[in-house]
Amino acid sequence: xxxxxxxxxxxxxxxxxxxxxxxxxxxxxxxxxxxxxxxxxxxxxxxxxxxxxxxxxxxxxxxxxxxxxxxxxxxxxxxxxxxxxxxxxxxxxxxxxxxxxxxxxxxxxxxxxxxxxxxxxxxxxxxxxxxxxxxxxxxxxxxxxxxxxxxxxxxxxxxxxxxxxxxxxxxxxxxxxxxxxxxxxxxxxxxxxxxxxxxxxxxxxxxxxxxxxxxxxxxxxxxxxxxxxxxxxxxxxxxxxxxxxxxxxxxxxxxxxxxxxxxxxxxxxxxxxxxxxxxxxxxxxxxxxxxxxxxxxxxxxxxxxxxxxxxxxxxxxxxxxxxxxxxxxxxxxxxxxxxxxxxxxxxxxxxxxxxxxxxxxxxxxxxxxxxxxxxxxxxxxxxxxxxxxxxxxxxxxxxxxxxxxxxxxxxxxxxxxxxxxxxxxxxxxxxxxxxxxxxxxxxxxxxxxxxxxxxxxxxxxxxxxxxxxxxxxxxxxxxxxxxxxxxxxxxxxxxxxxxxxxxxxxxxxxxxxxxxxxxxxxxxxxxxxxxxxxxxxxxxxxxxxxxxxxxxxxxxxxxxxxxxxxxxxxxxxxxxxxxxxxxxxxxxxxxxxxxxxxxxxxxxxxxxxxxxxxxxxxxxxxxxxxxxxxxxxx
Numbered sequence: 151x152x153x154x155x156x157x158x159x160x161x162x163x164x165x166x167x168x169x170x171x172x173x174x175x176x177x178x179x180x181x182x183x184x185x186x187x188x189x190x191x192x193x194x195x196x197x198x199x200x201x202x203x204x205x206x207x208x209x210x211x212x213x214x215x216x217x218x219x220x221x222x223x224x225x226x227x228x229x230x231x232x233x234x235x236x237x238x239x240x241x242x243x244x245x246x247x248x249x250x251x252x253x254x255x256x257x258x259x260x261x262x263x264x265x266x267x268x269x270x271x272x273x274x275x276x277x278x279x280x281x282x283x284x285x286x287x288x289x290x291x292x293x294x295x296x297x298x299x300x301x302x303x304x305x306x307x308x309x310x311x312x313x314x315x316x317x318x319x320x321x322x323x324x325x326x327x328x329x330x331x332x333x334x335x336x337x338x339x340x341x342x343x344x345x346x347x348x349x350x351x352x353x354x355x356x357x358x359x360x361x362x363x364x365x366x367x368x369x370x371x372x373x374x375x376x377x378x379x380x381x382x383x384x385x386x387x388x389x390x391x392x393x394x395x396x397x398x399x400x401x402x403x404x405x406x407x408x409x410x411x412x413x414x415x416x417x418x419x420x421x422x423x424x425x426x427x428x429x430x431x432x433x434x435x436x437x438x439x440x441x442x443x444x445x446x447x448x449x450x451x452x453x454x455x456x457x458x459x460x461x462x463x464x465x466x467x468x469x470x471x472x473x474x475x476x477x478x479x480x481x482x483x484x485x486x487x488x489x490x491x492x493x494x495x496x497x498x499x500x501x502x503x504x505x506x507x508x509x510x511x512x513x514x515x516x517x518x519x520x521x522x523x524x525x526x527x528x529x530x531x532x533x534x535x536x537x538x539x540x541x542x543x544x545x546x547x548x549x550x551x552x553x554x555x556x557x558x559x560x561x562x563x564x565x566x567x568x569x570x571x572x573x574x575x576x577x578x579x580x581x582x583x584x585x586x587x588x589x590x591x592x593x594x595x596x597x598x599x600x601x602x603x604x605x606x607x608x609x610x611x612x613x614x615x616x617x618x619x620x621x622x623x624x625x626x627x628x629x630x631x632x633x634x635x636x637x638x639x640x641x642x643x644x645x646x647x648x649x650x651x652x653x654x655x656x657x658x659x660x661x662x663x664x665x666x667x668x669x670x671x672x673x674x675x676x677x678x679x680x681x682x683x684x685x686x687x688x689x690x691x692x693x694x695x696x697x698x699x700x701x702x703x704x705x706x707x708x709x710x711x712x713x714x715x716x717x718x719x720x721x722x723x724x725x726x727x728x729x730x731x732x733x734x735x736x737x738x739x740x741x742x743x744x745x746x747x748x749x750x751x752x753x754x755x756x757x758x759x760x761x762x763x764x765x766x767x768x769x770x771x772x773x774x775x776x777x778x779x780x781x782x783x784x
Contacts, residue, residue: 172202172322178294180314192218205394208237212253231257231274244432247282247290272302287366290318322365331364332426336441344414344448345461347407348661354402361398368393368428375403377422382408412448412665420445451530456566456649460656462549465556466664467534474554477502480677481684487747488717492560496575497613499554501683505675510609511541518543522568538670544571544606563601563652572620574601586711589695592621613687692719722748735761739770751782
């Protein structure tokens with residue numbers, strides 16, 4: 151039997167080695183306390199060789215010896231036993247070990263008494279629990295208690311509770327040459343694009359497999375990423391309450407990149423670090439594992455999703471903010487009441503940038519018209535680069551215009567056509583009302599707002615020509631947009647061949663990055679020249695769009711729309727005449743606004759007072775009255 155036991159034990163070890171498993175060796179001397187009155191206390195011990203599976207199950211073989219004396223007959227039982235065992239174990243705390251076990255096997259019992267000698271064989275079963283203290287991952291001191299039952303044939307021989315002390319030795323056939331407790335592999339999904347650096351806070355730049363290669367579980371595991379000067383702070387990627395020995399997990403890797411990543415001017419690699427903080431047998435520890443990141447140069451961009459270009463549109467760079475405020479500030483005192491203010495500010499921004507000497511210059515390395523529909527990596531300038539270099543391709547100019555408008559609080563969008571880049575200015579006009587202010591197709595609508603289009607292919611020709619050129623292309627865009635969901639001649643559902651990108655909506659997925667500190671030749675143009683250029687643009691709008699609308703509303707007899715159009719055209723006396731035909735509070739408030747624009751402040755105040763006499767809580771009248779009183783010193 152001993153020989154069979156040794157063969158089985160050797161087989162277990164070979165299986166463990168073949169499958170790189172863990173196993174344990176237990177020695178458990180114990181005392182026996184038989185329940186039969188005629189039996190005295192005994193002693194014995196067990197040796198267990200177990201395979202450790204899944205960090206909570208053990209299966210294995212056992213062998214042992216027990217000796218019990220029957221005092222009344224001066225009879226001594228010597229029992230040799232061997233069998234199979236299985237158990238469950240758990241570490242509720244880092245050093246506390248608990249287990250529940252059961253075993254079944256055969257025994258050979260010899261009886262030694264003055265009057266009789268003999269032997270027999272039978273079966274036994276055991277059930278017991280253990281509690282232990284873990285000194286090291288490989289050594290535990292155990293206290294055990296349980297119950298043994300022995301039988302021969304169909305008869306019970308005896309049963310006995312037992313208790314004892316023992317030791318458990320943990321071994322592993324897995325080997326590692328490293329002194330680290332973790333093994334790490336990293337799979338980067340694609341190259342790191344610096345322009346998307348803000349996005350990597352929410353979108354993983356790759357996935358890492360973290361494997362605990364120590365001989366004990368680790369607890370309270372926190373995994374963070376950092377990359378030296380390229381990150382602003384460590385970014386926590388994952389937290390685990392427990393990671394068992396030789397178990398691995400795959401986690402997404404996020405990063406909090408700082409401005410330095412935008413200084414990366416070539417394709418290459420940077421070193422990153424996974425910082426793993428954890429508790430090992432109650433001791434706080436930290437381990438740092440290096441990973442390598444494949445990084446593109448800072449201007450890299452792929453056109454597989456045009457909305458991603460929104461991350462280049464920057465409303466946070468101080469240089470862009472300063473330029474935008476200067477240009478728009480020149481127009482503030484020149485704003486025409488009633489005329490759409492985003493329209494006027496867009497004219498100021500575009501004319502101001504043009505007057506500052508910024509021009510179109512085709513990218514000789516990756517021209518927009520060639521790369522727009524290519525899967526090759528394009529090179530796109532940040533708005534500050536275009537401002538500093540005083541030139542850029544269609545997309546570069548569009549990004550700069552959008553950035554300046556966004557810096558001044560005006561929403562933007564864009565359409566990246568094959569041969570042009572159309573900047574879209576959010577006019578704030580409801581789609582159903584755009585025909586009250588514009589006659590051409592330079593204003594395109596989606597379900598939320600109306601967008602004014604500006605062609606960057608005509609940037610150098612000024613605001614009006616850029617608007618007219620965009621009008622021709624947006625006419626086709628609007629037709630296609632309205633046809634979404636319709637069936638074409640072949641019976642297929644019509645889809646847009648290009649995307650209308652709302653920058654604010656795109657920022658939810660592609661947050662903007664701030665590129666600052668780039669010096670160049672930009673100088674602010676004269677404010678008088680900005681005002682002159684804007685006046686020319688608004689005059690064209692008045693003489694064409696608004697004049698045509700005046701004829702339309704006069705012909706239709708729509709007094710309210712006619713009066714509003716007169717205000718936008720600066721024809722205040724005509725507007726007052728039309729508003730006076732209406733008896734609504736809204737018309738009276740509008741008359742107050744017109745009188746204020748004419749600097750007829752007493753007439754304006756009188757009109758607001760008439761409104762308040764009928765509606766004391768009218769917000770427009772209250773605000774208008776307060777403003778007039780401040781102007782005239784009341």
